[in-house]
Amino acid sequence: xxxVTQTPSHQVTxxxxxxxxxxxxxxxxxxFYWYRQILGQKVEFLVSFYNNEISEKSEIxxxxxxxxxxxxxxxxxxxxxxxxxxxxxxxxxSSELAGSYNEQFFGPGTRLTVL
Amino acid sequence: xxxxxxxxxxxxxxxxxxxxxxxxxxxxxxDYFPWYQQFPGKGPALxxxxxxxxxxxxxxxxxxxxxKSAKQFSLHIMDSQPGDSATYFCAASKGDTDKLIFGTxxxxxxxx
Numbered sequence: 625x626x627x628v629t630q631t632p633s634h635q636v637t638x639x640x641x642x643x644x645x646x647x648x649x650x651x652x653x654x655x656f657y658w659y660r661q662i663l664g665q666k667v668e669f670l671v672s673f674y675n676n677e678i679s680e681k682s683e684i685x686x687x688x689x690x691x692x693x694x695x696x697x698x699x700x701x702x703x704x705x706x707x708x709x710x711x712x713x714x715x716x717x718s719s720e721l722a723g724s725y726n727e728q729f730f731g732p733g734t735r736l737t738v739l
Numbered sequence: 740x741x742x743x744x745x746x747x748x749x750x751x752x753x754x755x756x757x758x759x760x761x762x763x764x765x766x767x768x769x770d771y772f773p774w775y776q777q778f779p780g781k782g783p784a785l786x787x788x789x790x791x792x793x794x795x796x797x798x799x800x801x802x803x804x805x806x807k808s809a810k811q812f813s814l815h816i817m818d819s820q821p822g823d824s825a826t827y828f829c830a831a832s833k834g835d836t837d838k839l840i841f842g843t844x845x846x847x848x849x850x851x
Contacts, residue, residue, distance in 0.1 A: 628782070655837060667783065667828060667841040680838055715782050722837060725771050725790070730782030 626650040628731035630716050636737045637706055645701045645734045647716030656699045657717040657728060658691065660684070667715065673699065674722065706738045741766060743831050745842030752849050758816040760845045762829035765810065769831040773839070774803065774814050777826045786827070787814070819849045 629648045637643050649656050658670040672679040673691050690702045699718075703710055713735050717728040744763045752758045762772075770791055775783035789796045789803040789812065796803045802815040816823055829842040 657837065659839075659841075666843045667839075669838045669840070672837050680836055682838070717782075719837065723834060725788075725834075726837075727773075727785045727788075728837070728839065730775075730784065732780065732782050 626729075628716055628718055628729050630714075630731040630734050632734060633732070634735045634737070636739065639708055639738055640705050643703050643706055643736060645703075645714050645716075645736070647699045647701075647718075647731055648697050649699055649716065649718030650720075650729055651697070653718035653720050653729070655679075655719045655722050655726075656691075656693070657719075658701045659715045659717065659730075660712040661715065661733075662709075662712045670701070670714075679722075703736075706736075708738050711736055711738045741840055743829055743840050743842040745829050745845060747845060748843065749846045750848070752819045752847065754819065754821060754849055754851045756819050756849075758819045758823070758847055758849070759813055760827055760829070760847070761811065761813045762831075762842050763809075763811045764831050764840075766831070766833070767810070768833045769840075770834050771832045772803070772805065772812050773830050773832075774801075775828040775830060775841075777828065777844075783828055816847075819847075821849050821851055823847060824849050 631646045656673045661667045671681045713733045715733045716731045719726045719728045773788035774786045776786040777783045800817045805812045830839045
């Protein structure tokens, strides 16, 4: 069964460093998302992406964050200068179609630890 | 207005019992209410979803009950099994956006 994959599973970085989280969405999906989950808290939407453009972003997704689809298979989230509060589990998701009724398939997540 | 409130935070149920998780929302523009199941080390996976034009949806042992006037919806797991032990998230979204607004999650433990 097709699935969303994410690498690495765990990333440890120093505050102020740049990190890139990688995702491979399901191959025929066109819509891509990043969510994050701070330990013990709810899953929060960060950004949606379609046709090489950001469709929507949350207040969390400030200038320190960027997303890119560098090739036909990968979807990346970059945090330019990490802060302690960026420590969280980051989930990538993808869907075949747009709109709230279409299932978003989530990857297993990347745990980011900022020291 | 964008929040989805979920309760309880944790739930312990005996095998064969009924697990009930409740969610409430404020934004009447929400028109899609999915429930996600998450096992340790995995991402959330869609379990069952409902639109507000129906009051109940059943898939196997899982049922969503939806009360539009009260702005509440709940997940019922009948004949709960140890394999159902996971974290369950309710969520909501509205048709003009793909953004899912998640509840805070309920950790369900089903004991044999």
